[in-house]
Amino acid sequence: MKQTLFDKIWNTHVVAGEPGEAQLIYVDLHLIHEVTSPQPFDGLRSTKRQLRRPDLTFATMDHNVPTKDIFNIEDQMSRLQMDTLVKNAQEFGVPLASIGDDKQGIVHVVGPERGLTQPGKVIVCGDSHTATHGAFGAIAFGIGTSEVEHVMATQTIWQVKPKTMGIKVTGEMPKNTYAKDIIMAIIAEHDVSFGTGYAIEFYGETIEALSMAARMTLCNMSIEAGSKTGMVKPDQTTFDYIAGREFAPKKFDSAKAYWSQFYTDDETAFDEIITFDVSHLKPMVTWGTNPGMATAVNQILPEIRDDNDRAAYDYIGLEPGIPVTDIPLDYIFIGSCTNSRYEDLAIAAAMMKGQHLAPNITAWIVPGSRAIRNRAIATGIAKIFEAAGCEWREPGCSACLAMNPDKIPAGKHVASTSNRNFIGRQGAGSRTHLASPAMVAAAGIAGHFVDITEI
């Protein structure tokens, strides 16, 4: 019987249970952060259980960390959460990239960057954007806090195997369009829950040509389509990315041979297939309060279809018929596990080089990790942002979910490279417009969105 990439990895990880029922799945990598780990560690203590495999666990801090003065944590609750992770990591022997550490950053940036994220693995984390790691040909998904405790105690997780969906992407990417535009356009076309109950695999010539950073952006936002898991078949691009990283396998050729067994036999193995042609792709921008409420930059804001649309327009303070390029902007945010990698920053910097922000714009540039921050300083990218008038910050989740001090004020519009335009997501009353790093950078310079395929 034909198998998908997902099937093959799943089948190599079943510890117990029959197909069709809940099965006990082995976890190769458990990533943890400060927000969803205090209760599980407490649970282990109160039940006198051990953390089974500290060597397969890796912790960092990202959600709460300040991005200005990183050691001055004014919010006492945030400080307590981070201090708690330091104590717990020490007590249970878990490696921790703490605030200020060279390896610290957004958990979904740090895993791949350290070489921990590898093909064929099952990877979990108490965060919905764990789907990011699927870009390497791994089964990676977000889990709840009870499941975090379960993985800590047993290194396994009970799951019912999801159905599989292939998303075949073909065509040549038009100039200045990116993976962010692909995933946003697919979600806009099929709405925000078409992937619920499915593991998604992105494939086709367009996907094969994408860099690892772009594949990560694509898989990252699978969860905005309702799917816990987005993945791409591992190939030479994948292997080249991993080679030489801190936790890359030492017997690299043997590992490569092992990884190469993970691919989808053929399309008939999928339960469902969607196709998407990028030949006429335009840069995408969200106008509403979920990622499906998006349109191309050269369009006008759509008609109201239902109560959900009406409520979204009320919140966002816009009306149908307005051109996307007329959406008023106050802030730009370049960062988050979706788009804060070196490549994202380089693309944004290229848009800003030699120019200055429009007078109405405040800009926060938040690299995904300290390693990315250091590299961007070394290559001069940081200087471009600073010369343009942007605030060049320290690594963390920052204004993507605004748990730290980086909050967009009520009523203000922000062009953001993050993943969710939910009500209040980037600060109470904040109005989010999601787009690619190139689009957000160009909007910062112009003071409004521009069609960057026409420049």
Next chain:
Amino acid sequence: MEAFIKATGRAVVIPNDSINTDIILPKQFLKNILKTGFGPHLFYDWRYLADGKINPKFELNKPEHAGATVLITGVDFGSGSSREHAVWALTDYGFRAVIGGSFSDIFYMNATKNGLLPIVLPEAERQILRDIKPDETITIDLPNQIVTYNNNQFHFDINPQWQAKFINGEDDIDVTMKFEAAITAFEKKQPNFD
């Protein structure tokens, strides 16, 4: 985990689709390092006005809905962030079951870990339930997988293993510990490239 076999309670209707976990429990309340105390912050931005006062128009704040244990909602409930805190807020408030058109995968699993029964019913049946009056009750019979309201009986599906967990009030880790030998054997045969 508290066992769930059969429960009768009053219901409150919040019919919106795509109520994400940011709405159920906003991020400023994720800094708590305990599992308790989230109930007062449930649906925070809907429940309270900008000045912090109670929003009298929101369903949960209407006196006739106090003590409701069943939430009736739309499709795609619990989408977005994986935060289990959203489930803890619902149970801490007093909800024991949520009846919706569909649930996000992560939210659904989180609910099953905390004794909050997620029930999927089609639109036509939810439409009948949406007319429930504040003094009427719904009965949920988990072993027989039936929701009863007035003279209506609606069947719902649930994975038999999750169903057993609810009925027995079992802790997952205890169940898994029985597979200790299998886990160890699995670990021994893993490829190692270091």
